[in-house]
Amino acid sequence: MPQQHRAHATRQAILSAAAEEFDRAGYAATPLSAILRRSGVTKGAFYFHFPSKESLATALVRAQEAVWPELYQRWVEQGVDPLRMLVGLVDDLARAIATDTVVRAGLRLSCESGLIDNDLPSPYPLWERVLFELFDQAGAGGLLRDGVNPAVAARVVNAALVGARIISCSLNRCTDVTQRTRELWPLVLRGIATDVWFEGWVGESRASSPLYAQ
Template sequence: MPQQDRAYATREAILHAAAEEFDRLGYDRTSLTAVLARAGLTKGAFYFHFPSKEAVANALVERQDEVWSQVRESWRGRGLDPLTTLRGLFTESAERMSADVVLRAGVRLNAEREIGYPGVPSAHVLWEKLIGAYLAEAAEGGHLRTGVDPEAVARTLCGAAIGARLISSATTSCGDLPARMRELLDHVLAGVATSAGKLSGSQSASERASGP
């Protein structure tokens, strides 16, 4: 294996091992010793790639930022109606969280940091605004019932999604998060969508299955 490939593989092994520990215990309770043991590496190999545990955590947070940016851009570019796009965003996000410990760890680390810095704009607030924009578009297109407040629905969806993630993380390591998210979407959107909105949402699963 070329040296560059070995270096990349070692860095990924460190990130994956650290992610498993961070996902299980959080930042404060994760020790560098545990990460090294899980990765099967020496301190020298670790410090060649990262100067500290904090640097690994930073890399994981950056990785999840990149993933979410890609997911958002992917769904925005599909030209679907706003409610179908919302379903797709929520569903794919849950599936990725369930399957990828590196992503889960990055999300947990980012959330822990936001708790420690009140008043700083958080990823949760940014997601809430994004969801609200899609719901406002749905309202303009006649896909939400008269009198429904898109911002209130956005707050409800975002808060419930965070709660679902926390419970799923604590009980199944996010194994049942996709199912929880489908239940959430079905119940919340059923209460606010018009017949046209419900129809577009019900088509989302088949569209996703046949799409990219």
């Protein structure tokens, strides 16, 4: 048991160090030596857990991928309407990106998958599909303005959210990605949701968080 604990601790130290380095510099600019130095692990111990830098990067991508279904299910269980679920889910995603280095590094690596493993999926189609499903449900429930196409809304919102994340991560390692994301909603949802839904949501949002644009 102590040996298993040490092995687990070593693997976690490698993952944590790699997340810091990949988040800071990206995959191509991060040498294995930097990960070993930050983790305090020998090269032999590293290769006991990971056969290559590529396999380590893939493990981080998989770790961040595992976060999203849990967050999604948590919001499904809330029982709120699709648009409120969308806003709440994205808010949780942004908070995870801002505060969790493994999530942030794994996301960056998934966007650099061509340098690592072409079989790693891009996150953008997945997010767009989730957005579409929620907008489609909102349309079926009468929450969208006349003429709003759920597929178009999903593409536009996905692009806006990706842009907010990229700018935030470029400028300050995503520390303000939650604020940038929240600032989008009053502008974007005004043109997507019905007046009744939008006004109700604005009232709730202003009461609950000063980060939402007034």
